[in-house]
Amino acid sequence: MRGGTVCTPGGRRAADVCVSGGTIAAVERGAGRGREEVDARGMLVLPGGIDAHVHSRDPGFPEKEDFASLTAAAAAGGITTVVDMPNTVPAVETAAVFGAKVEQVTARAAVDFALWGLLGAGTRSEDVDDLLDAGAVGLKAYLGYAMRRSNRQVVYVPDAGDTDLEPPPDYGTVARLAPDLARRRAPLAAHCEDPGVLRAFHRRLDGYGDLLAARPALAEAVAIAALGVISQRTGLEVHVVHLSSALGLAAARDAGRAGARMVLETCPQYLWLTDEDAARLGPVAKMYPAIRTAADRAALREALGAGGISRVATDHAPHADDEKLGRSFEDALPGSPGVETLYLSSLELARRLGDVTAAARWVAEGPATALRLHPRKGAIQVGADADLVVVDPDAETVVSAGAMHSRQRHGVLEGQRFGFAVRAVYVRGELVARDGEPAARPGRGRLVRPAR
Numbered sequence: 446m447r448g449g450t451v452c453t454p455g456g457r458r459a460a461d462v463c464v465s466g467g468t469i470a471a472v473e474r475g476a477g478r479g480r481e482e483v484d485a486r487g488m489l490v491l492p493g494g495i496d497a498h499v500h501s502r503d504p505g506f507p508e509k510e511d512f513a514s515l516t517a518a519a520a521a522g523g524i525t526t527v528v529d530m531p532n533t534v535p536a537v538e539t540a541a542v543f544g545a546k547v548e549q550v551t552a553r554a555a556v557d558f559a560l561w562g563l564l565g566a567g568t569r570s571e572d573v574d575d576l577l578d579a580g581a582v583g584l585k586a587y588l589g590y591a592m593r594r595s596n597r598q599v600v601y602v603p604d605a606g607d608t609d610l611e612p613p614p615d616y617g618t619v620a621r622l623a624p625d626l627a628r629r630r631a632p633l634a635a636h637c638e639d640p641g642v643l644r645a646f647h648r649r650l651d652g653y654g655d656l657l658a659a660r661p662a663l664a665e666a667v668a669i670a671a672l673g674v675i676s677q678r679t680g681l682e683v684h685v686v687h688l689s690s691a692l693g694l695a696a697a698r699d700a701g702r703a704g705a706r707m708v709l710e711t712c713p714q715y716l717w718l719t720d721e722d723a724a725r726l727g728p729v730a731k732m733y734p735a736i737r738t739a740a741d742r743a744a745l746r747e748a749l750g751a752g753g754i755s756r757v758a759t760d761h762a763p764h765a766d767d768e769k770l771g772r773s774f775e776d777a778l779p780g781s782p783g784v785e786t787l788y789l790s791s792l793e794l795a796r797r798l799g800d801v802t803a804a805a806r807w808v809a810e811g812p813a814t815a816l817r818l819h820p821r822k823g824a825i826q827v828g829a830d831a832d833l834v835v836v837d838p839d840a841e842t843v844v845s846a847g848a849m850h851s852r853q854r855h856g857v858l859e860g861q862r863f864g865f866a867v868r869a870v871y872v873r874g875e876l877v878a879r880d881g882e883p884a885a886r887p888g889r890g891r892l893v894r895p896a897r
């Protein structure tokens with residue numbers, strides 16, 4: 446790849462990138478001729494993106510998404526590794542389910558992938574070891590979310606009278622298993638909304654104001670504080686996923702100062718939108734946690750710019766159109782797609798904050814390091830996988846549902862303008878997308894295991 450500007454968190458420099466056998470063989474100016482040459486003059490060359498938080502719905506809900514549509518969207522947007530959450534069906538709570546899922550989704554994957562395992566109420570120490578041995582990047586806890594016994598499906602809104610439900614994991618479950626995770630240097634990803642606070646504030650959702658009142662920032666802060674204490678006592682590394690509020694950010698900072706190991710993730714929807722935008726967008730913008738105020742957005746942007754938040758991921762959570770569009774706030778399912786616009790929105794935000802290369806930290810080096818995939822992933826250096834994104838810094842992309850490749854095309858960033866275009870995307874040296882169109886053969890993606 447010749448004549449581009451290589452952008453990494455270390456800065457930008459003019460260099461050619463030589464690829465051999467799927468890995469990077471040299472990064473230097475005036476490298477020798479290759480068998481195949483790609484002209485990258487005028488372009489930025491960035492490390493392939495890693496979306497540390499997607500919901501592929503595969504296996505389980507093909508009407509919402511599967512690995513083929515997910516990874517087509519990822520490839521188109523410059524995401525070369527997706528990290529899938531474990532609430533597929535059956536949930537990824539044993540090594541056997543992990544193995545079956547890997548086999549099933551590999552056949553459809555157009556980009557590389559890694560998987561989270563599930564920490565549930567019934568998870569035992571042996572299960573933690575087995576899942577990590579199988580290759581999980583860590584375990585995910587959905588505090589307050591129950592499990593359907595019959596098909597092992599995670600249930601977001603448990604009905605008290607439903608006898609088929611296994612109770613949700615709680616702080617006790619986390620405290621019991623924290624030493625096992627800490628011993629293996631594996632993180633716990635936590636959906637941080639305290640179930641007790643959510644119960645106390647529960648109400649019918651007639652409008653966006655009800656959603657904010659029913660899922661207050663307080664719930665996020667209380668859960669973060671509790672997990673922070675567990676981390677201090679056990680050494681557990683807590684990944685606060687989809688951080689949405691200034692109050693939650695303050696709780697995480699307090700916990701960190703007290704000795705907790707906290708890694709913070711936020712999402713484009715919380716960095717770009719406010720409650721006013723969400724109210725205008727309607728049920729498409731219903732998600733947990735909620736999109737909050739301009740002050741919350743400003744606090745998250747500031748922390749991201751200052752390095753206190755180490756990654757941006759999407760919480761890509763597609764649904765079938767009839768589960769979102771035309772429904773009320775009360776009845777619409779929570780979640781929104783986003784994997785395809787992660788890199789572009791991060792580049793735009795990084796530029797506005799004064800340094801385009803920061804995007805490479807937020808969506809490549811940051812998640813790769815925290816998930817122990819670095820430097821094989823998330824880096825442009827000799828020996829790393831040749832996951833590369835060629836970006837035109839002089840073009841503009843307007844987000845449009847019609848151009849998206851996820852099965853749910855209507856995302857919350859619809860209509861946003863980003864002053865970049867993704868021109869070409871490579872996974873281990875092979876072209877997987879050109880000019881926003883997927884070009885990969887399904888089945889070329891591979892499971893990536895963390896190095897511990």
Ligand SMILES: [Zn+2]
Nearest residue numbers: 498500530760
């Ligand atoms: Zn999620």
